[in-house]
Amino acid sequence: MGFLESFGWGVLLSSSTIIYGTYSILVHLCEVDGKVPFKSSSVVLMIEVGKFIVSCVMLMWQTKGDPPIDVSLVNFLQYAVPGLLYSASNNLSMMMQVYMDPTTFQFCMILDDQVYRSVLSNLKIGITAVLYWGFLKRPLTLRQWIAIGILTMAGTIDSYGSYVSKGKDFSELYVTMTGLVMIGAQCTVSGMASVYAEYILKKQKEMSLHFQNIMLYTWLILINTIFWFYEEVRDESIDDTRYFIFRGYSMTTWSIVVTQVYVGIAMSVILKHASNITRLFVVSSSLSVTTILSVLVFGLHLNSFFFTSLGLLLLSLYLFHGAK
Numbered sequence: 001m002g003f004l005e006s007f008g009w010g011v012l013l014s015s016s017t018i019i020y021g022t023y024s025i026l027v028h029l030c031e032v033d034g035k036v037p038f039k040s041s042s043v044v045l046m047i048e049v050g051k052f053i054v055s056c057v058m059l060m061w062q063t064k065g066d067p068p069i070d071v072s073l074v075n076f077l078q079y080a081v082p083g084l085l086y087s088a089s090n091n092l093s094m095m096m097q098v099y100m101d102p103t104t105f106q107f108c109m110i111l112d113d114q115v116y117r118s119v120l121s122n123l124k125i126g127i128t129a130v131l132y133w134g135f136l137k138r139p140l141t142l143r144q145w146i147a148i149g150i151l152t153m154a155g156t157i158d159s160y161g162s163y164v165s166k167g168k169d170f171s172e173l174y175v176t177m178t179g180l181v182m183i184g185a186q187c188t189v190s191g192m193a194s195v196y197a198e199y200i201l202k203k204q205k206e207m208s209l210h211f212q213n214i215m216l217y218t219w220l221i222l223i224n225t226i227f228w229f230y231e232e233v234r235d236e237s238i239d240d241t242r243y244f245i246f247r248g249y250s251m252t253t254w255s256i257v258v259t260q261v262y263v264g265i266a267m268s269v270i271l272k273h274a275s276n277i278t279r280l281f282v283v284s285s286s287l288s289v290t291t292i293l294s295v296l297v298f299g300l301h302l303n304s305f306f307f308t309s310l311g312l313l314l315l316s317l318y319l320f321h322g323a324k
Contacts, residue, residue, distance in 0.1 A: 009274075016266040017282050019259045021289025025297055026256045037248030039235075041228040043256060045245065048224055050261035052217035059210035068211055076215055078200055083219035085193035087227065089186055123184065125152040125280050128191035132276045135195050147320035148277070150312050151284050158287045158309035194276050201272040209272050213265070277320070285313060 030036050059067050129148045133140050140148075201212055228245065270279050288310055294300035 012266055012269060013278070013282060016263055016270070017285045018289055020263050020283060020286035021293060022259055023256065023263075024290055025293045026252055026259070028298070030250060030252045030256070037250075038253055039228065039231055039247070041224060041231045042245045042247070043253065045221065045224040045228050046257045047260045047264065048217050048220040050257055051264045052214060052221060054261060054265060055210045055213040055217060059208060059214065062208060062210060068208070071211075071215070075204075079212070079215040080219045082193045082197040082200070082216060083223050085189055085196065086220065087223045089190040089193060123152070124187040124191055125155060125284065127187050128194060128276055128280060131188075131191050131195040132198075135192075136199055138275070143322075144277075144320050147316045148280075150319065151280065151316040154309045154312035154316060155284050155287055157305050157312065158291060194271070194279065197268075198271040198276050201268065205272075209268060212272075213268050216268075281317065281320070284316075288313065 027036060030038070126148065129140070129145075132138055197216070201209065204212065232245075267279055267282075270282065288306070291300070291302070291306050295302055
């Protein structure tokens with residue numbers, strides 16, 4: 001790998017980590033009286049539309065206005081699989097609210113495309129690694145498995161430390177057995193979506209990534225449009241019968257859309273040219289960015305949990321990449 005290519009990867013990974021870490025901060029800045037004024041499904045839909053538009057522009061620039069059109073229906077249908085898996089993951093996230101108290105639910109997930117910061121859903125790191133190893137047949141050494149275990153521990157400690165710093169009381173939290181099963185299912189489905197996306201992007205390695213993204217985002221737009229419309233129709237708090245996708249939007253909301261469009265495109269590059277393991281390191285590293293931003297924006301106090309988590313993260317990075 002030449003200097004320019006290494007530099008480009010460094011910029012991509014570091015910028016993705018930083019921007020990924022701003023997500024929950026921006027969501028909190030959107031809150032009005034403790035609640036977000038927009039529908040999460042509408043923001044997810046706008047992010048997918050944004051990624052679709054950017055991919056179209058980049059494909060036209062890459063092919064000088066002559067995009068490929070010889071794609072079979074079977075090929076196009078393959079991209080529906082990760083779209084359906086991501087949709088199932090989102091629906092499981094919403095259903096989990098019934099089986100745990102609201103505080104635990106907020107502790108267990110931060111809405112997305114999907115960034116999770118919780119003790120339980122850090123299981124997704126290990127689950128994704130197992131699926132990566134089993135489904136894609138990518139061998140991992142014992143040292144790399146240890147690194148992934150340490151990475152999971154780092155995310156768990158960081159999440160716990162952030163929760164404690166906010167003065168939350170764990171004494172009234174509950175999660176039913178059904179809730180635990182659904183959390184496990186949600187983490188598994190989300191991991192399957194990421195692993196299958198990597199599989200299909202690399203299976204057709206000669207095809208333009210931008211064209212592959214267009215096919216994937218087409219399905220995601222279709223699925224998320226149905227989900228948003230269903231949520232809009234069922235919302236009895238809306239005074240009129242007009243369906244307006246931008247209800248409750250602000251400049252901060254659009255900042256979420258723009259930043260997540262960048263992250264989404266960057267993650268597709270990582271999946272095609274690197275791996276899901278690299279993506280997991282980006283997501284986990286972004287938790288430290290979120291904590292630091294919480295200190296600057298909300299006055300959160302750093303504690304020993306953060307520094308322990310950061311140390312474990314660096315150790316994990318060293319062990320994993322030093323294992324080759």
